Amino acid sequence: MLGSAETSRRLACDASRVVMRHTADGRVEEVGARTRTIPPALRRVLHHRDKGCRFPGCGRPFGQGHHIRHWAHGGPTTLSNLALLCRRHHRAVHEEGYQVERLPDGELEFRRPDGRSLPDVPSQPSVAHDPVHALRARHESQGLWIHARTAMPGWLGERLDVGWAIDVLHPLAARTQSELPAHE
């Protein structure tokens, strides 16, 4: 179980010039201004680069700058050591055991608390500005005319002709039968 030290690291990681130091039993021992805050210029670049929360599948368009290697462990306040995470996922990384690392190619890799990789979700398919119009145009280009009765069957209540149905469903059946040698 991760304790209040992790909570105070999350609070100190971003969003404040205030750092709280806790005693082993969880009391606030000190509130200071010694945190490595992210300067506004770097924050703008970070938002521009990450657009939103980088946690797989999230993408909320606002967030907090997370030090991938915490400054308390020697991690610098540099763009490569920062990732934008929403409040929820910032908590997941600091307090719920999720891990994030930057790979040598610059991509982020997230891992579940059990160490399994958390793959990024594929991006959403793009939807036309006017999807109904786009779909109709596509149908027209394919010669399809879809109207209210398109899905109505042409059946008028006749009895099922099993032989005909089998011929339709399995055209090979009719041919095979006629090609079979006659039996007594």
Ligand SMILES: [Zn+2]
């Ligand atoms: Zn953080």
Ligand SMILES: [Zn+2]
């Ligand atoms: Zn998020």
